[in-house]
């Protein structure tokens with residue numbers, strides 16, 4: 001796609017969505033599907049070009065928090081039917097998700113999570129180290145105490161999902177602006193008088209757009225959007241690396257998305273090869289997505305420990321992207337209680353892509369004052385003021 005294509009920029013909109021990743025495009029599509037008109041989505045680069053296209057693409061319901069379990073499960077339902085309903089192939093591979101547990105403390109906590117997932121209708125189960133090895137023959141199992149597995153978890157290609165949402169949003173009348181930057185979100189009203197402030201529009205690199213509602217779906221770049229209207233969104237960018245391999249000499253598509261839980265080293269099939277991810281030794285906070293060659297040494301050690309059979313895999317190319325991290329590793333989803341018309345879907349802390357479809361539906365429900373299918377009240381920004389933070393344990 002060429003961002004220099006001339007685009008007609010409207011001067012007003014019902015809703016301005018900031019961010020053309022999975023959250024923004026899913027929200028635009030769901031709002032339009034619900035009959036909302038005059039929606040404008042603004043992306044300063046290319047669609048999916050921020051964090052979504054750099055994500056691993058894992059789809060799972062295996063979380064410790066009920067809201068995350070349900071967001072993952074609902075999104076999986078939508079992703080399973082995506083190609084049929086949206087006319088877009090997303091390279092869905094439903095080979096399950098396998099968490100490898102190498103100590104009793106993690107296994108005990110994971111068993112409680114699995115019980116919660118099962119009580120919510122999910123097919124997750126605890127399995128033995130031997131079964132871990134049967135499901136994924138390229139892992140070392142001698143130091144494992146257990147695994148957690150869900151056969152219906154999956155992975156797919158994130159930018160393909162964004163392309164599908166964008167295509168269908170456009171078909172339903174959404175204006176999508178690429179290569180246009182929101183330079184300021186505007187609110188009017190007296191900051192000293194609670195409840196009097198409301199969104200009136202945005203200024204952009206292509207001119208102003210008047211709007212009563214702004215949705216912040218700007219991922220790692222959300223803090224500035226909130227700050228424009230005096231809202232503190234506690235979202236910090238954290239760099240993460242991924243690398244993909246040349247094709248391997250076995251069929252990788254039957255391997256589950258596998259996570260070595262104590263180290264957060266993970267891998268899954270990517271075409272005929274494999275995709276690998278892992279944290280850095282020291283977290284690198286900030287907006288740099290420059291690759292650090294030292295990370296490859298970290299990865300090599302983790303691979304040697306858990307997957308020595310993959311020693312001869314040839315790595316082909318890699319990249320770094322940004323997580324959008326909140327203090328409790330849970331998303332911020334809701335309508336502002338401070339500024340009327342300011343909505344947010346951000347802070348997904350490394351598990352956003354897999355929640356995108358459900359969040360799109362929820363944002364449409366919130367806009368239309370409908371009760372969402374999933375209770376996300378606990379993911380409101382207000383939890384940080386009230387001290388009701390909720391820590392997600394299954395963070396990778």
Ligand SMILES: NCCCC(=O)O
Nearest residue numbers: 056058060350351396
């Ligand atoms: N956060 C990237 C690894 C995939 C996952 O969290 O399931």
